[in-house]
Amino acid sequence: MPPQNTQPKYRQIAEYLREGILNGTYPAGQPLPSEETLAKQFGVTRPTVRQGLTELRASGLVEVIMGRGTFARSPQTRPSHTRPRGIRRTPDGGYVEADGIRWANAEPPVATRTDAPLALADLLRIPPGEPMFTYDALQTADNGRLRQLHRTYVPFSVLIDTKYEEEAPPPAPELYAALGDLGHELHFTEYIRTRMPLPDQAQALRLPEGVPLLHITRVTLTATEKPLALEEFHLPGDDLELSFRL
Template sequence: MTTPAYRRLAADLRTAILDGTYPPNSVLPKLTDLAAQYGIAKDTVRQAVALLVEEGLVEVVRRRGTVVRDLPERQRLTRARQVFRDERGYFFDPAAQDWIALRPTGIGWGPAPRDVTVLLGVGPLEEVLHRGRLMGAPDNRPTQLATSYLPAAIARGTRLEQPDTGPGGIYDLLEHDLGHGPLSWHETISARMPAPDEAEALELPRGTPLLRIVRTATSPADVVVEVNDTLMSAAGFEIGYSVARDPSAAWPTGALGR
């Protein structure tokens, strides 16, 4: 099968961007020049550029042209399979310890995303408590959107419905005041493209995917009392963790030379 002309052009431009031929903040040749160079229509060039925009490699800037994006160096978040604590309460990433809320906590009741309802064990249209926060670095740069979903049986009529839940946040409230402690946590990590409001809140250039970290908090009675859905820029962050040897991989294994 013949590769379409716009994909061939996009592949050439992508290679030139990634190998530094077109460095960050440089401008790609004009559409008319690329069309003449490749012997293709100008609309075909536009298709190639649109593909690169969707990939997050370039952006079209008025009066400049097609500009190569300056992608930030990713900040490493180490998922050490541990929960930590300081004077503000529990936290899960040492690199994010100094992040602060950039706007007041959003509180509301409504259905949760479908996969979250499954984790909470509630019906697809059942109302749950939403607690949404936009977090950021001390320089006010937004870093993550974090939404906690709590079942009505746990949250209704409690301080969980208030923006300020007191020292230690919702986990101290769940563990001590509401009697669901000690909690245990489990995380899954996936990726998806952002919705328009998510991209705006996190100031994401077009074509930037999200890292999605979904964490469940479970009581000793094996009841999921909260699901936290955290969204972060996949261009700005990466997840790192140590890899431990299973006893089956103990060294020396006796299988040297295989």
């Protein structure tokens, strides 16, 4: 006689669906059985079914689309979008992103003053608390289908004895040309990690529950590896992969 399953019913439902998603019974993008069907199958109420689905949403294995139902999201499925990372020079001396995407700011970014937190100060090799020009932008492309949050930091100390002591420098990517005009040969280093979004980030990027962020930190450096500026990019991490030429 097989051992009796002593797990709570909602967890049994979650495990049943998780196994079906991982073994391909429910392919990515396909609808899962309805709440009513699962409730009858397991002899429970619909709120119990929803509790099991909530577990799967938190782990990123299902997506609930209002008015359409609940859909599988397999971790083995290749993302729909592949974006090359990097920066290239244009013939006129400008800088463009390697992915060629033309981003538009939802609103014109405005320079604000912030004090460098410890983690960013370490990357920029400046004292914690040093003032910085900071720009924030929600950027969209492809008629709003693609979204990212972009933040630019420029330490005040980088701008000493330049015209930008009297006026704010432009945000990236225009910042690169401005730094080049100051005589710097630019190089870039990126750091990439994932984390769960803050509530305002999830709202701005329209992220379903359980979807992580790709958090990219880009440091702009001189030829002698002196940091000049830092950028942060936050992108949806559910249907996107990044590629690099080595």
